[in-house]
Amino acid sequence: MIQLFDTALGRVAPIEPRTPGQVSMYVCGPTVYDVPHLGHGRFSLVFDVLRRYLEWSGFEVDYVSNITDVDDNIIKRANEEGRPPDAVVAEYEAMWWNAMDRLGVKRPTHDPHATAYVAPMVELVGRLVDAGIAYETSDGVYFESEQVDGYGLLARQSIDSLRAGERVAVNDEKRSPVDFALWKKAKPGEPSWPSPWGDGRPGWHTECVVMALDLLGEGFDLHGGGQDLAFPHHENERVQAVALGRAFARHWVHNGFVEVDRVKMSKSLGNFTTLTELLDHTDARAYRLLVLQSHYRSPVEVNADTVDRAVRTLERLDEYARRVAAAGLPDAAADASVVDRFRSHMDDDLQTPAAMAVLSDTVRDVNIALDEGRPDDAAPLAAAAAEILGAVGLTVGTDDEALDPATTDLVARRDAARADHDWATADAIRAELEAGGWVVKDTPSGTQVHR
Numbered sequence: 001m002i003q004l005f006d007t008a009l010g011r012v013a014p015i016e017p018r019t020p021g022q023v024s025m026y027v028c029g030p031t032v033y034d035v036p037h038l039g040h041g042r043f044s045l046v047f048d049v050l051r052r053y054l055e056w057s058g059f060e061v062d063y064v065s066n067i068t069d070v071d072d073n074i075i076k077r078a079n080e081e082g083r084p085p086d087a088v089v090a091e092y093e094a095m096w097w098n099a100m101d102r103l104g105v106k107r108p109t110h111d112p113h114a115t116a117y118v119a120p121m122v123e124l125v126g127r128l129v130d131a132g133i134a135y136e137t138s139d140g141v142y143f144e145s146e147q148v149d150g151y152g153l154l155a156r157q158s159i160d161s162l163r164a165g166e167r168v169a170v171n172d173e174k175r176s177p178v179d180f181a182l183w184k185k186a187k188p189g190e191p192s193w194p195s196p197w198g199d200g201r202p203g204w205h206t207e208c209v210v211m212a213l214d215l216l217g218e219g220f221d222l223h224g225g226g227q228d229l230a231f232p233h234h235e236n237e238r239v240q241a242v243a244l245g246r247a248f249a250r251h252w253v254h255n256g257f258v259e260v261d262r263v264k265m266s267k268s269l270g271n272f273t274t275l276t277e278l279l280d281h282t283d284a285r286a287y288r289l290l291v292l293q294s295h296y297r298s299p300v301e302v303n304a305d306t307v308d309r310a311v312r313t314l315e316r317l318d319e320y321a322r323r324v325a326a327a328g329l330p331d332a333a334a335d336a337s338v339v340d341r342f343r344s345h346m347d348d349d350l351q352t353p354a355a356m357a358v359l360s361d362t363v364r365d366v367n368i369a370l371d372e373g374r375p376d377d378a379a380p381l382a383a384a385a386a387e388i389l390g391a392v393g394l395t396v397g398t399d400d401e402a403l404d405p406a407t408t409d410l411v412a413r414r415d416a417a418r419a420d421h422d423w424a425t426a427d428a429i430r431a432e433l434e435a436g437g438w439v440v441k442d443t444p445s446g447t448q449v450h451r
C-alpha cells in the first residue's frame with residue numbers, strides 16, 4: 001500500500017482507506033477572482049498524479065475539489081471593476097478549468113461551489129454556537145480555537161507560539177488572536193444569505209469542512225493542498241469537525257512551493273508568473289514533467305532552463321513513442337521487474353523523481369533493443385514504459401502526419417502568420433486549435449500539436 005508523509009503525524013505513514021479498494025480525497029480548489037498562478041498548477045498536478053496512480057493501482061477514487069465562489073477578494077474585484085461578483089466568478093472559473101484541461105488534470109468527481117452549501121454551513125455554525133465553542137461579535141461569528149485540545153496540530157506548533165505569531169488583532173472583540181471567522185456579517189451591497197446572526201456569508205474554513213463532510217462523509221481518507229494551506233486553513237477546518245465530535249480526514253498531505261527565478265525566466269520565456277502565461281509559452285506537458293521530476297514535498301524550480309530541459313525530454317519521449325509505434329512490436333505483457341520498481345518508488349511517499357528515472361532507463365533499454373534488432377526484448381519493456389506513462393498522466397508520441405486535413409491547414413496557416421509576425425492571427429488560430437482539443441506548442445520547426 002502507498003505510504004505518504006502525513007502532516008498531522010509528522011512522518012511517512014501508510015494510507016489505510018476507510019473502505020477497502022476506495023480512496024476518498026478532498027483537495028482545496030481555487031478562489032476564483034484572478035488568473036491561476038504556478039502554485040495552483042503545482043498542487044493540481046501533484047494531486048492529479050496521486051489520483052491517477054491510485055486509480056492505476058486499482059483503487060476507485062472519489063476526488064472532490066471545490067470552487068470558492070464567494071470571498072472578500074471576489075467582492076473587492078467586483079467593486080473595483082463595477083460589475084457583479086457573479087461575473088468575476090464566471091470569468092475566472094472558466095479560466096481555471098481551461099488551465100486544468102490544458103495541464104491534462106482530470107476533472108474532479110465533484111466540484112462543489114461554496115454558494116450551493118450555505119444552508120448546511122449556517123447549520124454547522126449554529127451547532128458550534130450552541131455548543132459554546134463559537135461566539136458572536138459585531139462583525140460575525142468566531143470559533144474559539146483554544147477550546148479545542150491540540151489546536152495547532154497541522155501547524156506543528158504549540159498554541160503559545162501560534163498566538164505569539166499572530167498579528168495584533170484589529171478586531172478586539174476576538175477572544176484570542178487565533179480565533180477565526182465562521183460567519184461574516186454583510187456590509188451594504190455585499191452578497192449575503194440569511195442567518196440567525198444577520199445576513200452575511202460563510203468563512204472560507206467553514207466552506208471546506210462542510211463540503212468535505214457532505215460529499216465524502218465522516219472519516220474520509222485524505223485531505224490535500226499546498227503546504228501554505230496546512231495552517232491556518234486546514235487546521236481551522238479540522239477543529240470545527242473535532243469540536244462537533246465528527247471524524248474528519250484520516251490523512252493530511254501537503255505539497256511544496258514553486259520557486260520562480262524571474263531573472264532566468266525572462267531570458268527566453270518572458271517575465272511571467274501565472275500558470276496561464278506558462279501554458280501559452282510552452283508545451284503544457286513540460287509543467288507536469290517538472291512536477292514529476294521533483295518530489296512533491298520539495299520546492300519545484302520553474303525557470304527557462306528547467307522548462308527547456310523538460311521540453312527536450314518530452315521531445316525525446318515523443319520520438320521514442322513514434323519509433324515504438326513504427327516498429328510494430330509483438331503484443332507483450334509489461335515487464336514485471338520494471339513495473340515493480342516503478343511501484344516501489346511511487347508507494348514510497350510518491351518518489352516520482354526515482355519513478356521517472358525508471359521510465360528513462362526503460363526507454364533507453366527499448367531503444368537499445370530496437371537498435372540491435374531484438375523486438376521480442378523491446379516489447380515487454382515498451383509495454384512497461386506505457387504503463388508508467390499512463391499511471392502518471394503523461395501523453396507522448398504525437399504523429400503530425402496523422403492530423404486530419406482541417407488541423408493540418410490550421411497548423412500551416414499559423415506557421416505562415418508567425419512567419420509574417422502576425423501575432424494576432426497566430427494567437428487566434430492557436431485558440432481555435434485548443435478549442436478543438438489540441439495542445440499547441442511552438443518549436444524551432446514550427447507549430448506542433450498533440451492531444
Ligand SMILES: [Zn+2]
Pocket residue numbers: 027028029208233
Ligand atoms: Zn479548503
